[in-house]
Amino acid sequence: MTSSDDTPDRSVDRSGSEPEVTNDSGDLIEVLNDYLDRGEDPPRELLDGSPDHQLTLDALVRFRRLTRELLADDVAAEPARDDGWVATILANIHSESRAGRSIPLAHPSSIADLSISEGAVRGLVRAAGDAVSGTLIGACRLEGDVTEPGSPITVAVEASVFWGERIRATADHIRTAIESALLLHTELNIVAVDVTVTDVHLRRTGQENS
Template structure:
């Protein structure tokens, strides 16, 4: 860099150039195209910005991926602690013992059933009804997103069957209905919300 202090001979400073890079604001824009000192200053700042971007990329890579153990342990804790939901009773062998499943663990189980189908991802999931009283009728409501091109009705049916089987095996809930709603259709390689297709919403319900 040519200047020894922060000010160039032309009277402008690196601080001004630094602000110009961030905001595009400069007192005398025409000057920038003519002044060799300002140009070389800008070039140095731009090289630094590019190097800075490189450092960010390198640090992100060094930070690991979102699927690594560190993030998994953070998320496990988060799931357990922040939204455990209601306690769902399980019949004890010894009267007086209190055995329960958290609503959160069952919702997660339902979501994983949806996530395991090809081209399908789970969204909102609710257990409607008094889950804390044994025998109360419960309606499961789950939203799914399906990648465009996958058969919606077929996916919904398969998911309902899967959820019914899973809940029968892993809970003692009295499931009255399973309501699967296709809430979103996703474009493969989804670039952003604006480019997404229209989102049809179909809901279907049946007794399991």
């Protein structure tokens, strides 16, 4: 922190303010709040300038904590509700908007136009990967021209693995499970299944996306 930052008035923009804001306590709150917004400690010289300054800072810190907790407390105070609001939301979203490309299936008849949607294949890949103990599949991409029968296709998935699983072995299991599922249900020419372990997690309460 440079000494120029220590001049309190520098960080106050009065352009939209009425005169009342320029009184001492208003100014001081704004100056201190700017430091806290930037994640910085206010300079010692400013706090030592007057006993009021430290008291104001303490008050502001308490207030900001209360602010952060306000909504969490609102949520906690909310009585339990039935699931109607969730159902309403889910009834208004459409999986078809994620259908993606159309993956053709072979048939001898000239009037047959048979396909599996890319969205259905992604769902299959997720289910196959999730079935491996201790894993959850995240993003899934089919790389290559899936609309052209026989094109080489690479499947790229991200996976979250529960803490304690052996990552390399788990990735192998995921790869095998996905390959088997695609072989069973589709006619895609899968040349590789790339598994990227993006994070290791315990439970949500211990969620640390390292």
